[in-house]
Amino acid sequence: MSITMEKLFNLPDLGEGLTESEILSWRVAEGDTVELNQVIAEVETAKAVVELPSPFSGVVKKLYEPVGAVVNVGKPIVSFEVAQAPGTSSPEAPRADAGAEKPQPTLVGYGAPTESSGRPARRARRTGAVSAQSPLNDEPVGSAAAAPPVQATDEVEAETRAEASRGIGHLRSSPPVRKLARDRGIDLQSVQGTGTKGLITREDVMHAAPGETSPDRSTSSKNAKAAPAPAPSSGDTRTPIRGVRKATAAAMVASAFTAPHVTVFLSVDVTETMALLERLRASKRFAGVKLTVTSLVAKVVTLSLARHRALNSQWDGENREIIEFGHVNLGLAAATERGLMVPVVHGAQRMDLAALAAAAGDLTHAAREGTITPPQLTGGTFSISNVGVFGIDAGTPILPPGQAGILAVGQVRKMPWEYQDEIALRQVMALSLSFDHRLVDGEQGASFLAEVGGILEDPGMLMGLI
Known part of the structure; x- marks a missing residue:
């Protein structure tokens, strides 16, 4: 039995x-x-x-x-x-009344350990040189690092305790929702919750009409009224900040205010490279492979990074070290319905052009279909963003956290250009390189960009790097 x-x-x-x-x-x-x-x-x-x-x-x-x-x-x-069966016990999971602290088998591991507050604790950061088979913890742009767990401030916790003492806890609302209600001057006693089991949601508070603050709040503020929120319009939309958008925003802010960015630009005559691209597409060796301008740029970048290792490095302030990587994990920014994502081709330096193009195509497709996995979005050491697909000539890309450089590739367009001492109509592309000035000096960044641009102008120069 x-x-x-x-x-x-x-x-x-x-x-x-x-x-x-x-x-x-x-x-x-x-x-x-x-x-x-x-x-x-x-x-x-x-x-x-x-x-x-x-x-x-x-x-x-x-x-x-x-x-x-x-x-x-x-x-x-x-x-x-x-x-x-009677008399047996299962170590697989805790009993329903045992709480959530004990480990249990999960999809990946035991889950983040919980602190006394009940919030998941961050993992300890891994440091030191990392191989291509063990990608870094630092996150690229679009998946950029997940935002750290939000810790409640003393003020919010104090308000929560005060509300509990006033009997507001039974209203079933989270601390952020209660804070929003306070900021908008909404008395939660008058709000009808539409969530599960009467949970008062953010949307319930947003749709409630602003009015007097709660009695306790009014007493402490001498009958002061909260500042009214902007009047809603029929054309307004409100989208929760979560998922890829939340992670991207956190990563961009962290990068912009941590690494001192420098951006240099170079316009290049890529007429010969575009002709080479057409010849390669027509060859049997590349049958079934989607070759793009980004594919060619990616191959040039991986070869050049071996000669300009400062661009393929990381600032480890925690250990007071600069890590120069012996491998290239190449991030390729992709626009998806979920937001900007940066799939990473691990070990790109070992791939020939066909393999690199195929890997890039598969990862980009997976990102856009929503089937990409977290490991395929982490561990980048240098990134490329093709803004030219949107009809843009140049930009100033923000570094993915933990990376020393990112190259933006502009559109290829015909324009008058000096060629063999005459003015001719040539195919021209703008390159924009942003780099971390703690790791890369101006001369180093300019030298790398000039080398990449020189090869794209005369692809025969690749022979000097192979």
């Missing part, structure tokens, strides 16, 4: 220290029978959409979070009724 036990499944750590995920869909419902490793949910991290497999065979007892909820790593999302 067998008995059943309730088993909790906590949101797993999906890799690289990601601290939260949004539930996009449930593939099961309460009461469904599931098998081990059956996909039960689809979640979106700051980097990718991931399918979660069931860690148990049994019956779904409870779904703890609705679709659209953003859940911290280590928090329960579903429980199962699992059959178990």
Whole structure:
């Protein structure tokens, strides 16, 4: 005779220290029978959409979070009724009444350990030189580093305790929602929650009419009124800041205010390179391979980085070291429906042009289809962004965190150009190189860009680098 036990499944750590995920869909419902490793949910991290497999065979007892909820790593999302023979115990997961602190098998690991506050703790940062098979923790642009876990300020915690003492806790709202209500002068007592079990959501507060602050707030502020929010318009839209957009914003701010950026520009006559590109596309060796201008630039960059290692390095302030990498993990910025993402071709220096083009095409396709995995978005050592596909000549790209350089490739367009002491109509491209001035001197950055531009102007110069 067998008995059943309730088993909790906590949101797993999906890799690289990601601290939260949004539930996009449930593939099961309460009461469904599931098998081990059956996909039960689809979640979106700051980097990718991931399918979660069931860690148990049994019956779904409870779904703890609705679709659209953003859940911290280590928090329960579903429980199962699992059959178990009498007299045996399962080390696989904690009992339903044992809390979420004990480790349990998950999709990737045991999940982020929880602190006394119940929030997931950050992993310790890995340092030192890293091989191509062990990518860095530092994040590229579009998946740029996931934002660190938000720690509640003393003020918010104090307000939360005060609200609990006033009996507001039963209104079922999160601290950020309560803070929003205070800022807008909304009395939560008058707000009808539309979330699960009456949860008051951010949208409920945003749609509530501003008015007097709560009685306690009014007393402490001598009947002062909160500043009214801008009047909503029928054409306004509000989108939660989460996922890729949230991670990208955090990474860009961190990079812009950490690394001193310098950008240098160079316009190049790429007529010969474009002719070479057409010949390669027509050859049997590249049959079935999508060769692009970016592919050629990527190959030139990987070869040039071996001669200009300062551009393929990292500033490790924590250990007071500069790491010069012996490999090239090349990030390739891609615009997707979820936002900017930067897939990484690991070990790009070992690939020939055909292999590099194929790898870049596969990763970019996966990013746009939403099937790319977190490891494929991390560990970049240098990046390329083709802004020319949007009809742009040049720009000043922001460095991905942890990288020393990023090259923006502009559009190729015909324009008058000096050629063999005459004015001719040539195909011209602008290159923009941003670099970290702590790691790269002006001469080093200019020398690298001049070499890349020189090869694109005369691709026969590649022979000098092979």
